[in-house]
Amino acid sequence: MRRLDADLQRVMRESRDCPFCEGNGQRLVFDREGRSVTAHCACSYGRWMRNLVDYELRLRIPDVTEILAGRSPWQLESPEDEGSLSRAQVEAIFGRSTWP
Ligand SMILES: [Zn+2]
Numbered sequence: 001m002r003r004l005d006a007d008l009q010r011v012m013r014e015s016r017d018c019p020f021c022e023g024n025g026q027r028l029v030f031d032r033e034g035r036s037v038t039a040h041c042a043c044s045y046g047r048w049m050r051n052l053v054d055y056e057l058r059l060r061i062p063d064v065t066e067i068l069a070g071r072s073p074w075q076l077e078s079p080e081d082e083g084s085l086s087r088a089q090v091e092a093i094f095g096r097s098t099w100p
Contacts, residue, residue: 008048015045020064020076025049028089029062029074036089039064039074 016023018041025045028036039062040050046065050058066072078089 011044011048015041015043018043018045021046027064027076028092029064029067029072029076030078031074032079034078034080036078036092037062037074038092039067042068 012023012025015021015025021027021041021043023045025041025043026038026049027041027046029039030036040046042064046063050061050063053061062072062074064076067074067076
């Protein structure tokens with residue numbers, strides 16, 4: 001467990017300035033209709049998370065690395081909305097419980 005903690009601290013440090021997730025290890029990605037899901041980021045933290053989930057789950061969670069390589073149907077930006085987050089997107093990021 002101690003080794004896991006040390007690894008986590010290291011990858012979080014490495015990913016702090018990530019341009020894709022700002023150090024969260026995850027990022028919302030979108031399909032062409034603007035539906036969003038959480039993807040594992042291409043940075044160390046995202047890789048670390050992806051390594052923890054089992055194979056079945058990994059198949060269902062998009063990978064920013066694949067998106068950047070053009071091998072994924074998902075895209076980094078919403079097709080319809082450039083700036084502000086919709087309520088659904090905020091909930092997807094922060095969880096329903098944090099919404100007032
Ligand atoms: Zn990242």
